[in-house]
Amino acid sequence: MTATRTVTRHAPGKLFIVGEYAVVQPGHPAILAAVDRQVGVTVSAADGASAADGVSAARGAxxxxxxxxxxxxxxxxxxxxxxxxxxADDAQRVRDGLTHVVSAIDVVDGLLAERGLSATPVRVSISSRLHHEGTKLGLGSSGAVTVASVSAVAAYYGLELSDEERFRLAMLATARLDARSSGGDLAASVWGGWIEYRAPDRAAVLDLARRRGIEESLRAPWPGFGLRKLPPPRGLAVEVGWTGRPASTASLVGSLGRHAWQGSASQRSFVERSDTCVRASADALERGDGPELLRQVRGARRMLAELDGEVRLGIFTTTLTALCDAAEAAGGAGKPSGAGGGDCGIALLDATAEEQISHLREGWAAAGVLPVPIRLQSTQTKGSAA
Incomplete structure (x- = not known):
């Protein structure tokens, strides 16, 4: 196959609204929303690289x-x-921040091979708006770069993929690196807007791909997987605050997976309560019931705090706790978004209450929380995948 054009694809970052940690279990839901900041990936012929670009296409690459x-x-x-x-330098740079990109390219290469198509040399260029001065904000940059890489590389080689096929390839690429990752960030990057997401059984998905190939894994049912689009909240503003401290989701989720809490009655109770919270939050979004959504977000914060108190993961830092307290003091609701331990949190408030929003930002400033000027994407159409 000869491909000479240049292809660019973008994928947005995400925020968890409710359901983090429980969503790691296959079939259990979370609500996420895509943000208006993206990762861009451009694919072109490798011979277009030059020393002036900062990277040279060395012989054999x-x-x-x-x-x-x-x-x-x-x-x-x-x-x-x-x-x-x-x-050795190339290997170190991959380990330092390109593992998801490499895995995404490798999965697309595998699909090309199964379809009897050749993969010509390419240059893959990445730019991210999900970082602040080189430090990640906790907006799902790994998921976004995986989706953008799958989309751009596949398009460069002429593969026409549906949204669900792009998600599945990105999920395979991610699960190869860490089967504990829920894939919620991938789903938000693919479908955008507000979604309710249920994670597939990643071990079963990886086994399917090993036994029957990538092509078959794009068509076969994935146990546990489900997705439906939701409307954004009516009458509520969503503010995002950054703690200035990056956190590792993989490390936090991995620590929880090794804890005696896993498989316990307490863990089952947490997942059941989280599922109830997600269902009630989704219903509130469908009805446009802002006060009920605020109540559920406050409840989600308490559940995460109870989990943190029991297993001592460090989900709540002093700054994240202050972020949430400021949101509630302003009459809204606040919680960490994602695994916690740093990164960012969210606050939901009455969109017309400018004084409350001003008080929130004053409280954040006093606590060292940096407001992040981003917006959440609106949902364009309703739909589902399973």
Whole structure:
């Protein structure tokens, strides 16, 4: 196959509204919303790279990756065992921030091979608006870059993929790196807007791909997976605050997975209560019931605090607690968005209450919380996937 054009695709970041941690369990829901900041991935012919661009397409490189977050980029070679770095520096740069990109390219390569198509050398360029001065904000940058990479590389080679196929390829790429990842960030990046998401059984998905191939895994049922679009909240403003401290979702979720809490009666109770909260929140969004949504978000904060008190993961930092307290003091609701431990949190308030929003921002400023000027995407159409 000969491909000479340049293709660019974008994918938005996300925020968890309710349901984090429970959504890691297959089939259990969470609500997420896509944000108006994105990751962009551009794919072009590798021979277009030059030293002036900061990365040179060295002889033997099938893939050249450069990123605004990874100085020096990386060069890789295709082989029977997948993609391998050309040198030690390339391997280190992949480990330092390009693992999701490489996994995404590798999965698309696998699909091309199953369809009898060749993969020509390419240059993959990445730019992110999900960071602040090089530090991630906790907006799902890994998921967004995975989706954007799958979308751009597939489009470059002429593959026409549905939204669900793009999600499935991105989920395979992610699960290969960490099967504990729920994939909620991927779903938000693919479908955008507000969604209720249920994670597939990643172990079953990986086993399916190993036994029957990537092509078949795009068509076969995925146990546990489900998605439906939701309307955004009516009459509520969503404010986003950043703690200034990055956190590792994989580390926090991994620690919980190794804790004795996992599989306990307490864990089952947490998941059941989380499911109830997500269902009630989704119903409130469908009805446009802002006060009920605020009540559920406050309840979600309490559940996460109880979980943190029991297993001591460090979900709530001093700054995140202050972020939430300021939201409630202003008459709204606040909680960490995602795994916690740093990154960002959200506050929901009456959209017409300018004085309350001003008080919230004053409280955040006093606590060292940085307001992030982003908006959540509106949902364009309703639909579902399962």
């Amino acid at each position: 099938d893939i050249v990756i450069d990123s605004d977050l990874c100085p020096g980029g990386a060069r890789l070679r295709r082989g029977d065992g997948g993609l391998t770095a050309l040198g």
